[in-house]
Amino acid sequence: xxxxxxxxxxxxxxxxxxxxxxxxxxxxKQKPAPLLNPGTLKPMSVEELSGVFCKELAAQELDxxxxxxxxxxxxxxxxxxxRPSPLVRAYCLEEKLGTPAKIYYKFxxxxxxxxxxxxxAIAQAYYAKKQGLKGVTTETGAGQWGTALSMACSYxxxxxxxxxxxxxxxxxxxxxxxxxxxxxxxxxxxxxxxxVGKKILAEHPGTTGSLGCAISEAVEKxxxxxxxxxxxxxxxxxxxxxxxxxxxxxxxxxDKYGIKPDIIIGCAGGGSNLGGLIAPFMxxxxxxxxxxxxxxxxxxxxxxxxxxxxxxxxxxxxxxxPLAKMYTLGSGFIPSANHAGGLRxxxxxxxxxxxxxxxxxxxxxxxxxxxxxxxxxxxxxxxxLPAPESSHAIxxxxxEAKRCKETGEEKTIVFGLTGTGYxxxxxxxxxxxxxxxxxxxxxxELAAYRDKLPKIV
Amino acid sequence: xxxxxxxxxxxxxxxxxxxxxxxxxxxxKQKPAPLLNPGTLKPMSVEELSGVFCKELAAQELDxxxxxxxxxxxxxxxxxxxRPSPLVRAYCLEEKLGTPAKIYYKFxxxxxxxxxxxxxAIAQAYYAKKQGLKGVTTETGAGQWGTALSMACSYxxxxxxxxxxxxxxxxxxxxxxxxxxxxxxxxxxxxxxxxVGKKILAEHPGTTGSLGCAISEAVEKxxxxxxxxxxxxxxxxxxxxxxxxxxxxxxxxxDKYGIKPDIIIGCAGGGSNLGGLIAPFMxxxxxxxxxxxxxxxxxxxxxxxxxxxxxxxxxxxxxxxPLAKMYTLGSGFIPSANHAGGLRxxxxxxxxxxxxxxxxxxxxxxxxxxxxxxxxxxxxxxxxLPAPESSHAIxxxxxEAKRCKETGEEKTIVFGLTGTGYxxxxxxxxxxxxxxxxxxxxxxELAAYRDKLPKIV
Numbered sequence: 028x029x030x031x032x033x034x035x036x037x038x039x040x041x042x043x044x045x046x047x048x049x050x051x052x053x054x055x056k057q058k059p060a061p062l063l064n065p066g067t068l069k070p071m072s073v074e075e076l077s078g079v080f081c082k083e084l085a086a087q088e089l090d091x092x093x094x095x096x097x098x099x100x101x102x103x104x105x106x107x108x109x110r111p112s113p114l115v116r117a118y119c120l121e122e123k124l125g126t127p128a129k130i131y132y133k134f135x136x137x138x139x140x141x142x143x144x145x146x147x148a149i150a151q152a153y154y155a156k157k158q159g160l161k162g163v164t165t166e167t168g169a170g171q172w173g174t175a176l177s178m179a180c181s182y183x184x185x186x187x188x189x190x191x192x193x194x195x196x197x198x199x200x201x202x203x204x205x206x207x208x209x210x211x212x213x214x215x216x217x218x219x220x221x222x223v224g225k226k227i228l229a230e231h232p233g234t235t236g237s238l239g240c241a242i243s244e245a246v247e248k249x250x251x252x253x254x255x256x257x258x259x260x261x262x263x264x265x266x267x268x269x270x271x272x273x274x275x276x277x278x279x280x281x282d283k284y285g286i287k288p289d290i291i292i293g294c295a296g297g298g299s300n301l302g303g304l305i306a307p308f309m310x311x312x313x314x315x316x317x318x319x320x321x322x323x324x325x326x327x328x329x330x331x332x333x334x335x336x337x338x339x340x341x342x343x344x345x346x347x348x349p350l351a352k353m354y355t356l357g358s359g360f361i362p363s364a365n366h367a368g369g370l371r372x373x374x375x376x377x378x379x380x381x382x383x384x385x386x387x388x389x390x391x392x393x394x395x396x397x398x399x400x401x402x403x404x405x406x407x408x409x410x411x412l413p414a415p416e417s418s419h420a421i422x423x424x425x426x427e428a429k430r431c432k433e434t435g436e437e438k439t440i441v442f443g444l445t446g447t448g449y450x451x452x453x454x455x456x457x458x459x460x461x462x463x464x465x466x467x468x469x470x471x472e473l474a475a476y477r478d479k480l481p482k483i484v
Numbered sequence: 485x486x487x488x489x490x491x492x493x494x495x496x497x498x499x500x501x502x503x504x505x506x507x508x509x510x511x512x513k514q515k516p517a518p519l520l521n522p523g524t525l526k527p528m529s530v531e532e533l534s535g536v537f538c539k540e541l542a543a544q545e546l547d548x549x550x551x552x553x554x555x556x557x558x559x560x561x562x563x564x565x566x567r568p569s570p571l572v573r574a575y576c577l578e579e580k581l582g583t584p585a586k587i588y589y590k591f592x593x594x595x596x597x598x599x600x601x602x603x604x605a606i607a608q609a610y611y612a613k614k615q616g617l618k619g620v621t622t623e624t625g626a627g628q629w630g631t632a633l634s635m636a637c638s639y640x641x642x643x644x645x646x647x648x649x650x651x652x653x654x655x656x657x658x659x660x661x662x663x664x665x666x667x668x669x670x671x672x673x674x675x676x677x678x679x680v681g682k683k684i685l686a687e688h689p690g691t692t693g694s695l696g697c698a699i700s701e702a703v704e705k706x707x708x709x710x711x712x713x714x715x716x717x718x719x720x721x722x723x724x725x726x727x728x729x730x731x732x733x734x735x736x737x738x739d740k741y742g743i744k745p746d747i748i749i750g751c752a753g754g755g756s757n758l759g760g761l762i763a764p765f766m767x768x769x770x771x772x773x774x775x776x777x778x779x780x781x782x783x784x785x786x787x788x789x790x791x792x793x794x795x796x797x798x799x800x801x802x803x804x805x806p807l808a809k810m811y812t813l814g815s816g817f818i819p820s821a822n823h824a825g826g827l828r829x830x831x832x833x834x835x836x837x838x839x840x841x842x843x844x845x846x847x848x849x850x851x852x853x854x855x856x857x858x859x860x861x862x863x864x865x866x867x868x869l870p871a872p873e874s875s876h877a878i879x880x881x882x883x884e885a886k887r888c889k890e891t892g893e894e895k896t897i898v899f900g901l902t903g904t905g906y907x908x909x910x911x912x913x914x915x916x917x918x919x920x921x922x923x924x925x926x927x928x929e930l931a932a933y934r935d936k937l938p939k940i941v
Contacts, residue, residue: 034498035564041491107492108576108867119565119639137594139869139904181864182576201658201909208863208912406665407638410565412596447596449906452658455665 036113037280044111045275046103047095048268051306052378054313057385058091059264059377060352063339068483071349079246079257079348080265081154087265096268098150105149105182106272109138114280115409115444121428123408128431130424131288132444133277133304134411139205142369142414142446143300144175144260147269151258152179161254162186166216166241168296169368169416170195170202171446172260177209187211188255190218190244194235195368198453205450216241223247223345237361238297238372243345261297261369262342262351262376270303277441278307288319290427292442294419295323295332295390296369298376304443305388312387321388322427323379324419326398327467329362331355331375332383332390334473339483340374350481353380356468357476363466365395366454367415373476393422394465399458401425402448414446415454493570494737501568502732503560504552505725508763509835511770514842515548516721516834517809520796525940528806536703536714536805537722538611544722553725555607562606562639563729566595571737572866572901578885580865585888587881588745589901590734590761591868596662599826599871599903600757601632601717604726608715609636618711619643623673623698625753626825626873627652627659628903629717634666644668645712647675647701651692652825655910662907673698680704680802694818695754695829700802718754718826719799719808719833727760734898735764745776747884749899751876752780752789752847753826755833761900762845769844778845779884780836781876783855784924786819788812788832789840789847791930796940797831807938810837813925814933820923822852823911824872830933850879851922856915858882859905871903872911 052058061070076085087096098106117130135143155163162185167173173189180187189211196203196215203213216236217224223243227234234240242259249257260266281288291308293301301323311317323332331354341358342348355374362371375383382388395415402418404425405411413421424442431438448455457463509515518527533542544553555563574587592600612620619642624630630646637644646668653660653672660670673693674681680700684691691697699716706714717723738745748765750758758780768774780789788811798815799805812831819828832840839845852872859875861882862868870878881899888895905912914920 035561036498038495041493104492104575105867118561139863139867139906141906178864178867182867201906204909204913204916205869205906207916208860208869210864403665406596407635407667410562410596410635410639412662412665449596449598449658449662452661456661459661459664 033116033284035118036115037283038113039111039276039279041107043279044106045098045272047097049095049271049275049306049310050090050093050268051309052091052264053094054310055381057381059381062349062351065346065350079250081158081160081256083154083157084151084265087268088263099153102149102153109145111276112137114277117409119408120405124425124428124432126428126432127435127437128428129437129439130428131441133273133441134444135273136414136444136447140171140175140178141449142171142175143270143273143303144172145178146272147260147266147299148172148175148179150269152176152183152185155256155258156183156185160185160256162188163256163258164188164245164249165258165260166190166238166245168192168195168238168371170199170450171369173211173213174202174205176258177206177211180211181209188248189213190216190241192216192236192238192241192368194364198366199450202450216244218244221247223347227344234361235364237344239344239358242343243347246343246347261299262372262374264378266299267302267306267376267378270299271306273300273303273443274306274308277304286439288441289438290320290322290440292322292324292420292423292440294370294416294443294445295325295375296416297372298379300443300445302376302379309382309387322423323388323390324423325390325392326365326367326370326419327392327394328365329371330392331373333392336477337380337384338480340480342374350483351377353377354383356473357480359479360476363464365464366451367419369416370419391423393419396463396465398422399463411444412448413444414448415451417445490573490741492575493572494740495570496568496733496736498564500736501563502555502729504554506552506728506732506763506767507547507550507725508728508766509548509721510551511767512838514838516838519806519808522803522807536707538615538617538713540611541608541722544725545720556610559606559610566602568733569594571734574866576865577862581882581885581889583885583889584892584894585885586894586896587885588898590730591901592730593871593901593904597628597632597635598906599628599632600727600730600760601629602635603729604717604723604756605629605632605636607726609633609640609642612713613640613642617642617713619645620713620715621645621702621706622715622717623647623695623702625649625652625695625828627656627907628826630668630670631659631662633715634663634668637668638666645705646670647673647698649673649693649695649698649825651821655823656907659907673701675701677701678704680804684801691818692821694801696801696815699800700804703800703804718756719829719831721835723756724759724763724833724835727756728763730757730760730900731763731765734761743896745898746895747777747779747897749779749781749877749881749897751827751873751900751902752782752832753873754829755836757900757902759833759836766839766844779880780845780847781880782847782849783822783824783827783876784849784851785822786813786828787849788830790849793934794837794841795937797937799831807940808834810834811840813930814937816936817933820921822921823908824876826873827876848880850876853920853922855879856920868901869905870901871905872908874902
């Protein structure tokens with residue numbers, strides 16, 4: 028391996044882009060626990076799921092055996108508009124830190140949605156279109172998923188209805204305008220448009236909302252509207268499947284130069300980016316072909332891996348969705364209004380939860396102020412203003428690189444830079460003004476939510 | 485030429501990136517008219533210019549003979565963080581328009597400054613640093629240049645003081661925060677910090693500012709502060725020199741696939757993007773090696789090419805800068821508060837003015853609402869939300885492609901997509917609300933400013 032020859036940015040050619048998504052579950056001996064019907068407590072069937080999701084997505088959701096799903100040509104062509112994304116060698120960051128570590132990041136922010144979310148949005152919109160639907164409903168936290176879905180729907184001519192977590196709606200006034208540019212309608216959640224929204228507002232009049240609550244509203248809207256289905260930007264197996272394109276590209280780019288990472292780091296809210304980034308690496312690990320340290324980074328204000336429990340729980344606040352076994356803080360948990368809106372989910376992908384439970388990956392949590400310190404440092408050195416979500420991974424990547432400086436180890440670190448922070452300037456402003464809130468839930472608070480978990484063995 | 489093989493995005497390899505900037509003036513038989521000292525009305529010398537600009541930049545400004553300037557390695561390394569930029573084949577736009585035209589755009593927006601401005605910012609900051617200066621001052625219209633300079637200064641450890649045109653400062657509250665993230669100080673202009681600012685405010689208390697006015701303030705601040713120089717993001721020859729990297733990359737990418745453009749289109753405010761994009765093509769035209777239709781697109785609200793006069797004028801409102809011969813509306817002209825802040829300059833690059841005067845390029849003007857219609861159309865089809873400035877070029881590219889549809893001609897159109905509109909959502913909102921102002925100055929208004937031009941033969 029000749030590190031002299033590694034460019035600043037490794038781009039694959041278009042013909043080197045993945046032609047199939049990789050389904051990590053197919054290589055897991057102990058599969059993730061199945062989704063349960065909240066009424067019968069029995070595993071959901073494709074037919075049952077098809078009332079909420081498009082039929083083909085429901086099938087992808089439950090498929091534990093198929094290793095690869097071919098990416099339809101129309102989706103591959105859409106991917107070509109903004110992919111392949113670069114794998115960047117962080118030469119400037121390494122130099123500034125004075126670390127012997129080699130740092131790479133997979134940059135998914137160079138598209139108008141500003142994040143990796145577009146990878147699954149176009150796939151889900153494609154299957155909705157193929158099924159002949161009129162439109163889709165969804166929720167959005169930071170606004171990245173909603174923007175991505177708006178773009179995909181606009182491209183395919185589908186209607187798009189977005190419920191946006193109220194605190195993000197207020198912190199990011201321009202996000203709504205971007206979605207509107209792409210023809211979507213955007214409602215702050217909780218709203219008076221749905222029964223579940225009305226109920227939550229009655230119980231918590233001042234709530235800033237949560238992803239779990241916005242999900243309930245979007246699902247209710249979808250099942251009560253003719254020709255609509257619900258789509259989700261994270262947590263689900265189908266999303267991790269589509270996001271595997273991140274990891275597959277990353278691995279192909281590394282393989283091109285004979286690079287083997289030691290540590291792989293991703294931020295984790297519902298798990299869409301992390302699950303996608305690590306997929307092929309975890310696959311090797313599961314098959315005993317290679318070993319990697321894999322680290323999930325979550326906000327200290329919403330610590331589902333590090334302080335949650337591994338149990339069946341509702342995916343949404345309104346308890347209308349199927350039950351999933353996952354690391355969870357309880358579906359009633361509403362985190363403090365921190366600025367990483369995309370990481371404010373009470374639970375975690377079932378697949379990642381099971382892998383974590385098996386000890387195949389680590390998790391750590393970081394405080395908001397530390398995250399923004401890393402974000403600003405990175406922006407100045409690498410020239411990219413990162414999203415608060417992505418900056419969780421930056422924080423830990425920098426810490427690991429500093430550790431290498433102490434020990435002299437030349438480790439290779441790869442992290443996911445999921446998106447840009449151009450719509451997060453209210454958050455940066457608070458950081459500059461010293462008004463950032465580092466609130467962490469107490470053990471008592473977490474215990475209170477935990478006590479309300481459904482009792483399912 | 486096999487068009488089947490042309491990818492969606494043509495990326496050069498890092499070793500194919502330009503190693504020298506191209507100085508278009510060296511190939512002009514009739515050179516642009518020289519800058520004049522406003523006191524003596526004699527051509528400025530390098531020594532005189534060095535009071536305002538860094539020494540090496542002053543030399544570049546006046547050099548009409550050197551064809552190529554080597555790009556210093558430190559700048560080339562910085563370029564590698566965000567360049568090469570892709571030359572995109574607009575397959576989706578072509579299909580949607582149903583045009584036989586082949587459309588390409590050079591996309592300069594995939595960096596945190598959001599535009600091509602970074603290409604010259606890092607060069608100017610580099611020479612300031614090399615000269616041992618403490619910092620630089622500048623003006624910014626849309627905020628793209630100010631952001632770019634902040635990033636470059638932060639990277640090199642220079643102080644950065646930005647005067648931002650007041651209407652942009654108010655329309656783009658988050659731009660200030662990005663610059664602050666990069667450690668710059670930002671002042672809305674006109675301000676009470678300078679003598680010229682005080683004077684303008686006294687005469688026009690309600691003014692929304694202009695680039696010409698912000699320039700005056702930044703120049704005053706630079707010459708009255710020890711260890712500071714002034715830098716400018718457009719208009720100047722040195723800027724066009726640095727921006728030639730856009731055109732050189734574009735040409736290299738086209739040459740790789742044997743593509744010869746018929747029409748080259750760029751938006752024009754002061755000329756930085758247009759001058760950079762067309763440089764090598766215009767060079768061929770000047771040397772009689774090839775012919776191209778080259779079109780400058782400007783806002784109907786600030787039509788220096790299409791309704792201005794070719795005459796010596798002040799570059800700034802305060803009349804402290806050298807005089808330049810250019811197409812101008814008069815240095816006192818303050819355009820209506822349209823949303824293409826980067827195109828609100830009263831004059832035009834001397835080099836481009838001379839080329840236009842010689843009939844080597846065309847110019848056209850477009851109204852704001854038409855521009856935003858094109859912007860939204862493009863965003864939905866090509867997936868990139870464009871800056872209002874860039875959307876001027878999009879408008880004309882679409883119009884030319886539609887003309888090809890009528891005539892059946894398979895023309896190859898190349899346009900410059902200079903940046904993204906992520907900080908322009910107030911403008912998009914006004915467009916969606918139908919509140920966009922299409923004001924065009926009357927002949928009487930323009931005549932009044934023209935009458936105040938300095939009388940220099």
